[in-house]
Amino acid sequence: MSEDKKTGRGRAEEWWQTSIIEMRPGVIRLRGYEIQDLIGRVSFPAMIWLMLRGELPSEEQAALLGIALGAAVDHGPQAPSIAIARMAATCGVGINNAMASAINVLGDVHGGAGEQALSFYGDIAAAMDGGTPLAQAVKTRLDRFFAEEKGYVPGLGHRFHPVDPRAPRLIELTREFAARKGKTIPLNIDGTTAVIYGELGFPPALTRGLFVLSRSVGILAHAWEQSQQGDRNKGPLPREWLWAYTGLPVRPFPDTE
């Protein structure tokens, strides 16, 4: 590119460069494929894969991705994200705004368990690649966890479910998939989704994004259901209830400030 172009339009177009999408009037290409070649030929999970990874998945890979995405769509209105979507839907904003306020809270604590679990498994896998036996690799990583970190071991246990009903079914399906690839996958509970995403080759930081795509479905369903009920300014508690005030008792405004 000429230096002249660098200071003009070319420099600006370079500033927004991407390898995801190519467009000209009448042309849209995603990752090198004409969009009209993709429409009707690839499933929605395959399209997600293509957009995020750059290549089309195998049918098996797309199917497993779809399964993992479907497994995490909702966990009910006690989850802050779902409650936020429902409250937002009563405040006179668009359904996309209600979804945004909700997705926005899928942070390290609410949406990051899969990402953390996958990193955790990655550390164990790396130790095993270096010759450490599985049991030792797990023990070492857990020891480090309890020494350094607080909170919950990601992917293990669940604050609400004694056994998470989603995990065994996911593990079963993952095993079928893994068997074909000649691997065994370590057991786990809540982080099974993380195992699937890891098996499929997604980097940990991207799996939070996959969780957002998945949970967005429940967020939309709840925002929509709420919006059909006609409430205005839905608060967290029944309208006739308040909150407990725990601060200073009433006091006079000081004479001189």
Added chain:
Amino acid sequence: MSEDKKTGRGRAEEWWQTSIIEMRPGVIRLRGYEIQDLIGRVSFPAMIWLMLRGELPSEEQAALLGIALGAAVDHGPQAPSIAIARMAATCGVGINNAMASAINVLGDVHGGAGEQALSFYGDIAAAMDGGTPLAQAVKTRLDRFFAEEKGYVPGLGHRFHPVDPRAPRLIELTREFAARKGKTIPLNIDGTTAVIYGELGFPPALTRGLFVLSRSVGILAHAWEQSQQGDRNKGPLPREWLWAYTGLPVRPFPDTE
């Protein structure tokens, strides 16, 4: 429910009632189905349908929904939503936050064309149901549009593409689907997705939510690509450029305010 319960926990649980998800320790049911029965048996688009509509779709319906969702995943970084996702990804926030800031702008102008198109078609269909011929129904609605509204007829034309490359392919697939249902579907251009969603029975206001699910894929892909490039505080223009100032020339601060 007893009055006593109404003033206690029961009243609060009633406040958050939903018909989407039932949960007890060890149990998650979506729309009456055990989640372990759904995992691995329904595609991701079928799960989306179930969550939003309450019943499982036919395979054809799920396939067409998946096609429509896949067709709108991205339109490049000149779209405000994609640009926002990329800029946000350089500001030190989580990938869910970057997605939220982007999804948040899929409002009436940026994300509402499908919803508006579907309402538009609905008006025409209602007139036809009342006996008005198609040509007259379209003319009447268009006359009303040009008399009352400003901007662009939703679903017709595109500011960038002379012919939108996505539309003919979608129309072709829709016709195959519609043929099986013994209906003809009126031609259109950009709003073909709206036709599909309408054919599938989604109310207009919910189609904006479907567009959010679809475009979220592109938003995530771009946020992720950008986050891998290591920029900090990416602005809209190359760093060495500024903006044109069009306001008052410099002036002294007034002596007495």
Added chain:
Amino acid sequence: MSEDKKTGRGRAEEWWQTSIIEMRPGVIRLRGYEIQDLIGRVSFPAMIWLMLRGELPSEEQAALLGIALGAAVDHGPQAPSIAIARMAATCGVGINNAMASAINVLGDVHGGAGEQALSFYGDIAAAMDGGTPLAQAVKTRLDRFFAEEKGYVPGLGHRFHPVDPRAPRLIELTREFAARKGKTIPLNIDGTTAVIYGELGFPPALTRGLFVLSRSVGILAHAWEQSQQGDRNKGPLPREWLWAYTGLPVRPFPDTE
């Protein structure tokens, strides 16, 4: 500007033109004033005024703006915005993200009453300017409201307070201000803030923005207080409570989909 420049950097800089801020290395000017001339000389409300209106306010104007901004900072955690801020603060996102999710719901229903009230008053004022007596102008506008619109007359009454404790004090102060300008201001209750903003010359659509600036203070205070309590994933109800499920009873997955 030369055509050549139009196709290069100049065109891009023109795309982002603004009359609010002028910047060069070592220079920041807001509305024509050097920032170092403003710092320490204008109050925070005066800075808000300058940014939004382009000129410095009088001391009286700045004081009244500050009073109105201070009056609406909080209405407790039963307000969806405050509840959202507190829940978000427990999800592992930044304090700015918690604030954004909350501010995002200050829409037509939750944050728009002032804007609507000011439009309402504007219609009445316009009728009075056209010669209609006050009582008739109010009656006509109210008649139109009850014929066309649903919900609540903006600025009148309050779902929680029989008499809003903020209104009388604001009205008193507004009268003092108005008296100096030789005007009388019509009485009202919840929309007193709207009266102040209107008296000060803010267009209705901008007053929603002023409400956001004001309520942001409460949103931040609550997000901060919550973040100091160490909860994780705070839901809307006590952790051991659920929600009422009102949907279909459990059913088997259909044999053939």
Added chain:
Amino acid sequence: MSEDKKTGRGRAEEWWQTSIIEMRPGVIRLRGYEIQDLIGRVSFPAMIWLMLRGELPSEEQAALLGIALGAAVDHGPQAPSIAIARMAATCGVGINNAMASAINVLGDVHGGAGEQALSFYGDIAAAMDGGTPLAQAVKTRLDRFFAEEKGYVPGLGHRFHPVDPRAPRLIELTREFAARKGKTIPLNIDGTTAVIYGELGFPPALTRGLFVLSRSVGILAHAWEQSQQGDRNKGPLPREWLWAYTGLPVRPFPDTE
């Protein structure tokens, strides 16, 4: 509280407890003060202080807080937050939504410099409290920074301004304030605001919230200015420009997936 109450409404009201605001019909108290006692008596910065800190500030403290808040209101549309606010304002969403998308990106990189600077200064101050001379404390902390962290020393230098025009004026005012308190404040450049917030006793993590309150003013001003210009779907570059595509060249869809 009785156990009975714990399982009923009292438990729910306890769940949302706060020491910020007390409310009953006809009563609003902030931090123990009747709101009608506050309105008209405290400046907007003093109200911010009261809400965040629990006590009224002195006039000097409120004035200095107002100065710091006023100094950071805007840095122009090359800042991602301002660009996002302007683009959002053209997408058919409310002004509060435009503000939320923008505020949402004031994360560690875009909005966290002050917070980081204050932590940095806190480490130095702690070392000095332990007897280390200033020069040594600074050197030790800087050595640790260059060994451990990447990026920029917070509060020092500016990517755009050789000398930030805001800093000297802020330092001057801070010194006046500090002189009255019998302290000297170490010089700095961009982090002067952090010094002020630190001097005033705000914890580092809360100063990001103060920055949000401040920058919200510029975000609102730009969103408003943009909304008056009537653009639709404003992208980051002039409409007739695109972006550079750097991905794979066009390729045929594979025969068998």
